[in-house]
Amino acid sequence: MAGEDDKGTARPGAERPRKLDRRDVLMGLSTVPALGLFGYAWRRQHQYQRARIEAATAAPVAGGALQEINVALLGAGAQGQVLIDAMLRIPGLRFRAVCDIWSEYNQRRVVNQLKRFKHEVNGYEDYREMLDKENALDAVVIATPDFWHAPHTIDCLKAGKHVYCEKEMSNTLEGARSMVAAARETGKLLQIGHQRRSNPRYLHCYEKLLGEAKLLGRIVTVNGQWNRAVAPDLGAPDRYAIPDARLKQYGFKDMHQFRNWRWFKGLGGGPIVDLGSHQIDIYSWFLGANPSHVMASGGLLYHDPATHEWYDTVMAVYDYDTPQGPVKAYYQTQTTNGSQGYFENFMGDQGTLLISESEVNYAGRLYRDPNAPAWDTWVQRGYVTAPKLQEVKEQAEGAVADVRESVSPDEHLVPVALRDPYHQPHLQNFFDAVRGKAQLTCPPEIGYESAVAVLKVNEAIEAGSRLAFGKDEFEV
Amino acid sequence: METGTLGRWPMIAITVMRVFVGWHFLYEGIAKLTATSWSGAGYLKQARGPFAEWFRWLASQPNLLANADQITMWGLTIVGLCLVLGLFTRLAALGGIAFILLFYFANPPFVGYFYSLPTEGSYLIVNKNVVELCALLVILVTRSGRFAGLDRIVHGLLGRRPRLAAA
Numbered sequence: 084m085a086g087e088d089d090k091g092t093a094r095p096g097a098e099r100p101r102k103l104d105r106r107d108v109l110m111g112l113s114t115v116p117a118l119g120l121f122g123y124a125w126r127r128q129h130q131y132q133r134a135r136i137e138a139a140t141a142a143p144v145a146g147g148a149l150q151e152i153n154v155a156l157l158g159a160g161a162q163g164q165v166l167i168d169a170m171l172r173i174p175g176l177r178f179r180a181v182c183d184i185w186s187e188y189n190q191r192r193v194v195n196q197l198k199r200f201k202h203e204v205n206g207y208e209d210y211r212e213m214l215d216k217e218n219a220l221d222a223v224v225i226a227t228p229d230f231w232h233a234p235h236t237i238d239c240l241k242a243g244k245h246v247y248c249e250k251e252m253s254n255t256l257e258g259a260r261s262m263v264a265a266a267r268e269t270g271k272l273l274q275i276g277h278q279r280r281s282n283p284r285y286l287h288c289y290e291k292l293l294g295e296a297k298l299l300g301r302i303v304t305v306n307g308q309w310n311r312a313v314a315p316d317l318g319a320p321d322r323y324a325i326p327d328a329r330l331k332q333y334g335f336k337d338m339h340q341f342r343n344w345r346w347f348k349g350l351g352g353g354p355i356v357d358l359g360s361h362q363i364d365i366y367s368w369f370l371g372a373n374p375s376h377v378m379a380s381g382g383l384l385y386h387d388p389a390t391h392e393w394y395d396t397v398m399a400v401y402d403y404d405t406p407q408g409p410v411k412a413y414y415q416t417q418t419t420n421g422s423q424g425y426f427e428n429f430m431g432d433q434g435t436l437l438i439s440e441s442e443v444n445y446a447g448r449l450y451r452d453p454n455a456p457a458w459d460t461w462v463q464r465g466y467v468t469a470p471k472l473q474e475v476k477e478q479a480e481g482a483v484a485d486v487r488e489s490v491s492p493d494e495h496l497v498p499v500a501l502r503d504p505y506h507q508p509h510l511q512n513f514f515d516a517v518r519g520k521a522q523l524t525c526p527p528e529i530g531y532e533s534a535v536a537v538l539k540v541n542e543a544i545e546a547g548s549r550l551a552f553g554k555d556e557f558e559v
Numbered sequence: 560m561e562t563g564t565l566g567r568w569p570m571i572a573i574t575v576m577r578v579f580v581g582w583h584f585l586y587e588g589i590a591k592l593t594a595t596s597w598s599g600a601g602y603l604k605q606a607r608g609p610f611a612e613w614f615r616w617l618a619s620q621p622n623l624l625a626n627a628d629q630i631t632m633w634g635l636t637i638v639g640l641c642l643v644l645g646l647f648t649r650l651a652a653l654g655g656i657a658f659i660l661l662f663y664f665a666n667p668p669f670v671g672y673f674y675s676l677p678t679e680g681s682y683l684i685v686n687k688n689v690v691e692l693c694a695l696l697v698i699l700v701t702r703s704g705r706f707a708g709l710d711r712i713v714h715g716l717l718g719r720r721p722r723l724a725a726a
Contacts, residue, residue: 103715111712117578117643121585313618543722 149175150518152408153219155244157210157235158227159193162249167193169504173511178202181221182213183343187322196384208329210235214242222517224510225249228344229351230334233258237265240273247513249276250364251356251537252530254349255489259514259534263527263559272516274523277364278509279440284499285365286445288438291466292497293369293429298449298467299457300433302405305366307428309358312421316390317342339390341411346391353393354416355381355540358425361440364533365399366412367426373439373532373557374401374412378549379540385419394421398542438497440505449499453490467495532557570706574645577698577708580691581642584655588636591628598628605674608667619666642698646710652699659692 089246154176156163160183172177178197186208194206207213222245225235233253239246253259254276266273279285292298316339324338334350335341345351352360367373375471381397396417406514426439433455439445449467452457461467470480470493501508515521535557543550562683565573591597617623635658641651666674666701668682680687704710 101711107711107715109706111645111709111715114574114578114643114645114708115709117582118640121582121643123588125589 111135111343126269132308151175151177152514152517153177153179153217153221155213155217155220155223156193157182157213157225157239158221158231158249159185159189159472160226163189163193163224163226164230165504166247166249166506166510167196169507169510170224172503173514174506176514178204180205180207180209180213181216182207182210184208185323186324187325188319190544211238214238214244217348218394220244222247222514229254229356230258230344230349233262236262236273239303240265240269240271243269243271245513245517247274247276247510248530251352251360252527252534254352254356254538255536256535259527259531260559263531266510266527272513272523273527273530274509274513274516275525275533276506276509276528277525277529277533278506279361279365280368280524280529281509281512282440282505283501283508284497285440286387287440287466287499288436288447288497289369292436292449292461294463296466298434298450298451298456298461299429299431299436300455301407302370302429302431303408304430305410305428306424306430307362307366307412307414308423309362309416309425310421311354311416311418311425313385313419316498338415343390346386346393348392351393352538352541353397354418355393355397355399356537358416359397359399359414359540360537362427363401363414363537364426364437364529365537366403366414367532369429370403370405370410370412370426372403372405372410372551374536375404376402376551377536377539377543379543381540381544394459394541394544396542397544399543401536435492436497442501447499449495449497450492451495452492458493458495465498468497468498486545528559531559570701570703573697573701573703574707576694576704577648577703578643580655580698581639581644581651581689581695582666583639584635584658585639585643588632588634588639591632591706592636597632598624599631601623602662606665607672607674608669610664614665631658645704645710646713648708648710649699649702650705652695655695656692656699659688659695663692695719708718 152175154168154170156178159167159181163183170178179201180200181190181193181197181204183193183206186206190206190208194204199202200257204212205217207216223235223239225232225239225246225248227235227249229251230253232248233255236246236248248262252262262273317340319338325341327337330337330341335344338348340347344352351357377399379397379399381394381399383391383394384396386395390419396415396419398415399413401412401414403412424439424441424444426437426441426445428434429438433452435450435452437445437448437450439447451470458467458470462469509524512521512524516523535552539550539552569682579654603614603618603624617627634654638651638655638658641647642655665687666672668686670683702710705714
């Protein structure tokens, strides 16, 4: 190539063999110092960024001699991947096994990933075989489709393992009840994956802003949503397809149903369960009560009924009888337009809390009603940020403001950020509990209450009427 | 010995330009590599222009997107490194041009397109991507790596071999 470049140029001498002289070497290396300068500038920049991130993150758990926990992953799909990525950042874990019926693809992917991180893991298709052979396991993390949660969790608990099980706890209340019973019977830990329960921002809002400072006053209404844009059905390359016999053995009709189980009755619960249960769990947590009634409307308005069974659009209204008084709580989820994303919004007579798990959108904003007492104390204590300066509003020409129009409330931010993957604190809480150093933030009883509240929405849509929750319906 | 195709001062100016363009590529790559989770998905999803459909399709395929993200991050870093050092300069310039063409045609500032991702200036058809692409064209055709850069050493070492020189 070097020779080619010289052909056709005006300097015939270029093709003559020649030696490198001192000048060539100096000129050759003359731009290397630029790289040094770059390295220096980049390091400084990186340090500033690190310092900013560290300032925003809570102090890490002290390392030292951590008792190592032997972990297996049961269910290596998209959610299993999310959990693995978070767990790889948690010290003191030793991965031993990965179980997934899709041995051709998902299982292999996660096994290979863990091996890259120097974990000696075995891959399994059958979880019973895994429980038989992997005697050293302390804990199993379950991220299989909802209808497998109960059998998987119960068998793992009975084999003497602590279990972290993704939400929804189960697609049936009988399943969820038997999971609570198995946890009590075996005395093993069972954490349900409502990960906002361990999120430092939610904990700050619950303990400090609502519990101690009572910034919202008397909460009367709640609204929340998860709007998600249309997503194509998940596919799989033919060469990785699971043989039909194996799909049937594990309860799936075909590869399409296996990949898109969330949309099928008897397997999952549809968007209200996949998305809504996270947020409706927060309604009950922050209000300190379980709902008394629910009415709901929903349907399969957009997606193809041939390949989708559950409602793609759901709107629900809950009634709560809280210790402070009655509350109405609205929730909607739809899967055809992602505008305004997902959040929960609590409105009291003194203020509003707009919060979301997202670190990017609605990460935590508070609005103080102009009639409420000043929040200076809470700003000084660092519970909320100083109010945002209001923009001077230009009055539209000719506009006449009504005297009854409300004055804009002050906007404050919740000064707590999470700079780790969203699921990491919840998994950390589980493993801390396994070591006896923490209480579970979402034990099975809470997961059960949440399942009761959420599964009732699908019932109410089918019934087409307002349904009441029995007083003892949340007990197990 | 070798002063490139132009005089000394023009070659120095072009070399300075090469180092700066390389610096920019290098940091674009490294910043993405060190970010906790960078992905080109947002950029691809708002694609416009003649190849919009292809870019959006790429963004909707998680496996392909992951590969495209890796290629972008490492590609930018390697191109940047080579341009700063003047190593395989012409190949690096070509690679850089290929990247910029992809970026440009994903979100071209054509008449009548309006974007939501922030830009720091005002553009009509020509944006800074195109200007950087032109800079790479100049670097490509002037052999600045052989004026000041590791190519000069590589070329000098290989140049002694008669077999290669005659090729």
